[in-house]
């Protein structure tokens with residue numbers, strides 16, 4: 001078996017490692033595809049943010065590039081009317097449930113949502129969907145960092161870091177549907193939980209939900 | 219025992235079963251429908267009435283709890299089998315009727331035909347269900363024994379050739395079983411209609427020596443109850459189907475994933491598994507062969523999404539019941555990463571019949587692309603509610619008007635909702651669509667798990683879409699963006715429309731968003747959630763428009779868009795029943811002695827409209843909610 005496969009992304013011929021997921025191949029070749037939940041080391045992507053859609057020749061429906069393994073002679077488009085529409089809607093849906101006060105956000109300027117907006121020419125202040133009202137309180141119990149659920153996009157990267165990198169298992173998803181949140185076991189504060197305060201979750205968070213207190217603005 | 223062939227061993231079981239069951243039949247027997255539908259109608263109380271009457275008459279008769287025969291509209295319901303008489307079904311049982319039946323029929327010689335519903339078998343005295351008009355459309359394969367055999371006795375099943383298919387299969391190579399199922403074109407009854415043989419073959423070829431067989435009995439659609447009914451009425455049929463699958467793919471372990479809200483099904487299945495092990499048709503050395511396979515019940519915690527196969531697996535593995543991306547499909551990487559066949563209750567139920575009677579027989583029923591029968595729970599505005607089984611290819615019109623007996627109260631048909639929250643609403647013009655996986659899909663609905671709700675002129679299509687979407691929105695696991703947030707915004711828009719706050723722009727947004735949620739969601743819960751919205755928009759767009767443009771609900775069902783009004787020309791001075799029915803004392807007497815409603819106080823509870831005697835029918839609903847100006851009367 002060959003170790004490499006030849007694929008085409010947006011008319012560019014690319015040599016990709018066999019078995020690799022399309023998303024990482026594109027990113028490694030400086031072709032940006034929006035993404036929030038994907039973790040490179042994770043064998044099975046959550047495929048939950050629904051932002052990394054691409055079209056592949058011969059496939060009827062757009063597919064998520066974080067789950068799609070590259071194949072010899074695969075022809076991929078990262079942009080099309082259909083893709084742009086899906087990505088725009090997914091992005092705007094996420095923002096309809098996001099505390100959009102960038103000026104006060106610790107992640108301002110270093111935020112994956114801002115990056116997606118810039119790359120795809122999308123507006124952060126979307127108008128299509130009414131903002132979802134939330135009553136969230138910040139957990140600032142750890143010494144150096146805090147968690148602000150009003151900025152969380154439920155990508156699950158922090159959970160991955162906590163379980164797989166830190167090997168702790170302090171946090172996870174709780175509740176269902178629109179009430180889904182990231183919490184500790186039984187909902188106690190991070191300081192009261194088994195969290196070791198290793199801060200890997202902060203490093204993993206693509207937005208300003210887990211943040212260093214020193215970065216907090218105003 | 220192992221020296222004998224599986225068929226020899228089976229014949230021994232069969233003989234014993236026949237003798238035992240014949241002995242039971244020497245006494246008069248009352249087969250009482252105690253599936254959940256019967257219990258809900260009061261069957262357990264009826265059982266007490268029978269026991270009391272039998273005792274006070276000093277009779278020797280057995281009351282057997284059986285499952286559901288599908289005529290749920292007539293429940294509580296029982297079959298009385300007395301030697302020397304044809305077995306007869308009686309419906310709508312109460313204390314008085316039980317007394318009469320025991321006194322006149324069991325203690326006497328009069329079968330009380332005037333109260334009889336139908337006979338069980340053809341005879342010279344009384345018609346059977348097959349002689350009903352619906353009889354010519356029905357074709358019972360997997361419901362055939364439901365309600366007629368004792369679900370708590372394996373002998374009762376074996377006597378009807380139960381487990382013969384297993385003996386037959388075990389007498390041959392596993393590949394023969396697989397070939398037969400493949401050749402039958404059986405398609406999964408869990409909703410999507412995936413070819414069952416192909417799924418089994420994938421698991422077989424996936425290799426490894428650890429494999430699983432799982433029966434999906436999570437049935438969570440509102441209004442659907444056929445899987446529960448089959449498990450409660452004929453559990454061994456499902457078990458036999460699963461053992462056959464295990465033999466075909468080489469599995470040694472399996473689960474029946476039954477929702478915890480189905481305690482009777484769980485109990486009956488557990489008992490059935492116990493009996494099957496005792497008889498040697500489950501467990502180790504099945505029917506004396508070297509084939510081992512055992513099953514256990516797993517009680518699902520009840521989330522609708524756990525019926526999705528990958529979420530179901532997560533849940534058995536002790537993790538959050540949340541779907542994951544496929545592929546890999548469970549047939550290749552399933553439970554604990556091993557190849558796993560997951561099929562619906564009904565899918566497994568067909569298998570023994572296919573093995574017994576052959577793939578060609580199966581294909582002779584239904585349509586070429588969707589062979590066999592379809593099982594529906596017929597509910598809503600239809601005369602004969604209950605479980606029905608018809609050949610695929612039967613039209614919706616036949617199903618609703620012939621089998622279901624049409625709509626009650628002379629109401630006009632408006633729509634039929636098929637496939638539960640993942641399905642769609644089809645209008646009159648689609649009634650001649652033959653029921654099969656592909657034509658329903660084309661019309662925008664899906665076969666789904668078989669819920670079929672009939673709707674009439676009083677049902678508002680926007681509210682119906684709202685009802686189903688509210689269900690899926692609440693059942694969304696929340697993992698992916700489109701389903702978690704998209705269904706929420708869709709629901710908000712629908713709520714606004716039912717309140718008269720919609721506008722054209724938001725209607726367009728609703729439609730666009732519905733398409734994006736369909737195309738963008740991770741699992742089929744989200745991908746199908748927009749179906750009720752998309753089909754009502756396609757077939758009943760003028761109802762949406764009426765809500766938006768005129769503030770009018772054509773079915774007069776949306777609370778905020780109706781008002782209650784007493785039509786003076788119909789109201790009678792001699793009557794005041796409505797006054798007492800109103801919980802807020804909103805009804806007053808006008809100067810001229812007629813009644814009127816104080817709109818400020820009215821809470822739109824509908825009591826007065828129901829209370830007004832039919833000869834007057836004076837209370838009406840108006841939509842848009844505007845009083846006729848010339849008739850407006852001030853309170854004095």
Ligand SMILES: Cc1cc2nc3c(=O)[nH]c(=O)nc-3n(C[C@H](O)[C@H](O)[C@H](O)COP(=O)(O)O)c2cc1C
Pocket residue numbers: 405406407408409410411412414434435436437438439522523524525526527528560561562563565667741742743
């Ligand atoms: C949200 C959701 C709920 C489901 N619920 C059920 C169910 O209750 N029973 C069922 O058999 N299949 C259900 N399914 C379909 C299963 O994922 C799976 O396709 C099915 O069990 C396969 O069996 P079959 O091939 O016999 O149809 C559901 C799917 C989704 C997306």
Ligand code: SF4
Pocket residue numbers: 151152153154155156157158159182204205206207209210
């Ligand atoms: S806190 Fe950050 S990393 Fe964790 S789920 Fe939310 S957005 Fe993702």
Ligand code: SF4
Pocket residue numbers: 523541693694695696697698699701702739740741742743744745
């Ligand atoms: S479509 Fe809905 S139920 Fe399915 S994974 Fe996404 S959020 Fe969960």
